[in-house]
Amino acid sequence: MLYRELAERGWHGGYSTLQDWARHELHQPRRTPQPPPAPASTRQVTGWLTRRPSSLTEDQHQQLKAILDDCPELAVAHHLIRDFADMLTQQTGVLLPAWIDEALTANLPGITGFARGLTGDLEAVAAGLTLRWSSGGTEGAVNRIKKIKRQLYGRADFTLLRKMILLA
Structure with a gap:
């Protein structure tokens, strides 16, 4: 029946060719399409935003870049998080007032509230980000x-x- 239908549609192959093809196809394991990878969880993205960039894999870098390209607010948050982390690790508390101004201008709920809280005791926070002594x-x-x-x-x-x- 399949051979007749193919012949009617203009196929010029022989019956044995069709038989070989069918035998081959029927004995091949079915290929199930791979589901697309699951989107990154909030926890994963938060980890990518707060970890040192050098600790991320190339795949994580690419996923983070795609997420930041899709969400400009998250890109601004990432920039502010990285700048604050640099102040912590490099002890550059002198940059804190400019960072606070930038964070307040960004108007991102969590970061803006954090920045506003830092202004309550700006001198102590700047000293904590600058001096090497710690309590x-x-x-x-x-x-x-x-x-x-x-x-x-x-x-x-x-x-x-x-x-x-x-x-x-």
């Missing part, structure tokens, strides 16, 4: 003591708290 160790010790105190709340007196802090 991180002291803050860590205080938090550890508070945790121990909360664990012992109402169960022991000051002597036990003192021993636990000194032994920890």
Whole structure:
């Protein structure tokens, strides 16, 4: 039947050629089309925006570039995030007022609120981004003591708290 229909449509091949083709096609595994790759999740994109560019793979760079090309607001946010990260890593707090002005001008909800909050104590934040000294160790010790105190709340007196802090 297929041979007759093909012959009516002008095919000049022989019956054995059609038979060979059909045998070959029927014994080939079915090729299912590959589904398109799933779009990047919000968590993935956030990671790409906040990580060092050198830690991204080439594929991640390309996906991020496509996303930033599609969304100009996200491209502005990426620029502001990178600039702030550079201030943190290179200790260039002197650039903070210009960054805050740029962030306020961008009018992006999360970043604008963050920038507005930095203006509350601009000198301290600029010093934190400029000076190499840090109170991180002291803050860590205080938090550890508070945790121990909360664990012992109402169960022991000051002597036990003192021993636990000194032994920890």
